[in-house]
Amino acid sequence: MTNFQITVPEGDATPIPTDAPGVQLHPAPFEAVVALLRRGIERLAAAEEFPRLVIPPVIPRSLVERAGYVKAFPQLLGTVHSFTGTAAEWKDLAPHAVEGGAWDSAQRASDLVLLPAACYPVYAGLAGRELAEPERFAVEGQCFRQEATSETGRLRTFRMVELVTAGTEEHCLAWRATWLEAVAGWLRGMSLKVETEVADDPFFGPTRRLFQAAQRKQELKYELKVPVADGLVQAIASANFHKDHFGEAFGFTSQGAPGNTACTAFGIERIALALLHAHGTRPSEWPEAVIRSIAEGS
């Protein structure tokens, strides 16, 4: 064990926009808040044993197909395409490879998609197993969603930390209830105004309303909502119960039945934005008690 310090550098933590909506650069003071949040979640999770995995921002296409993401959310998925032609084929396109140019006609879909949620590779890793005891994982990844509108916090690329469990229905429901409470308590400890709400996912197509109504009726998704800007309240964390959706999709079982899963998801940029909104854009000037409550996870 080696001793280091996380310092919160002076200066404005406000993210820097790019020419693309929902895509931003993060200065050092913002990243210090991210480091504190990671630390806090780690502490919060210390009560249970969560093996940790860092997930890359691109994953196999087959994985989101199998998980049902393509079917449910085609409008949000980013697919990775590339040029696989010959040098002779590129010769015709090369003159168009300038700003605003139409050089992309030969781009073809690759074997990869952008990561839509950090937890999918975990379910793939359970494929074919019978879980004698509940499994747990802590994952972090940079996710992508092709949002149609842009506002503060509605990012297309953002970091998500998730605590995930798989096991029986009974285990997953009890686990989710515990975590919903724990996360709300942590966020309130940072002096954020948290409201807990039953929520639904942005399904696509004519069956959208049906799926959303079913999801709400069964209370599968709870969101923790907090102001992230003046007059703008967004979900900064959620606690989800997937029933046996992933157990069926990836073929793992618990007590002989398709495995159930649950997860608690933290939207890292949104929590940071909520903190900037509540305490000001210069984290080095935040009260020591706020810094401590973020990093100590209690």
Place this chain on the structure above:
Amino acid sequence: MTNFQITVPEGDATPIPTDAPGVQLHPAPFEAVVALLRRGIERLAAAEEFPRLVIPPVIPRSLVERAGYVKAFPQLLGTVHSFTGTAAEWKDLAPHAVEGGAWDSAQRASDLVLLPAACYPVYAGLAGRELAEPERFAVEGQCFRQEATSETGRLRTFRMVELVTAGTEEHCLAWRATWLEAVAGWLRGMSLKVETEVADDPFFGPTRRLFQAAQRKQELKYELKVPVADGLVQAIASANFHKDHFGEAFGFTSQGAPGNTACTAFGIERIALALLHAHGTRPSEWPEAVIRSIAEGS
């Protein structure tokens, strides 16, 4: 300032492969090495003032067009595509949204590409400026390159930290020489076997050899090469001089002439793999002196 500890957890740090070549998950002991490397680079950079920016894994397409990346390396670029059709159009594709299904025929190129190198947004940020003094930046981003072959360390998605400067030719050349030396010293301090070589970039098309020969003749690129597996030596860091390429492309000047730029790039996964190869796959068992030399940047 708050005190925390970076602990190196017990266990095997070996990355976990996915079904896609060059795309891997990272367990906690690997991430501890990444945290130590970040810390070391931060210390190494403390002699100069480098404002820090974290770059997202997707950036505006216009930026790589303007930087000349599309023209030079079309075979490596990943473009982000999405479905922008209506629910009625999706109805025909939805039945194919299963594993291995052909649901992607209506994917269209978006305004985003995958980040090919962490430094591009910095040059865009200098657009239109006359630099009275040299500018400096420290950037980190998760980069993507559509590599055609796979071997240990030849990842398609990987983290890159870069130290970047912009100013006159004289400044950039002297800065690069200093950093080439400093980084080689840091890597040798970790007991890695480092060789410094003049190198070139994997340009595409019939003019490839010409560009590579010119790049070598002018010694624009130096690579620091280290064994990352048995019989496999790879570049784990580089020191680059771009002449006025980005000054011309983005329209910034120094002393009235197009600005010159230079950068030192650290391939984070490759340095970590070189360390695992040299010291074993369990970082918690590495000698304390190795851990210290990584994290102290000297």
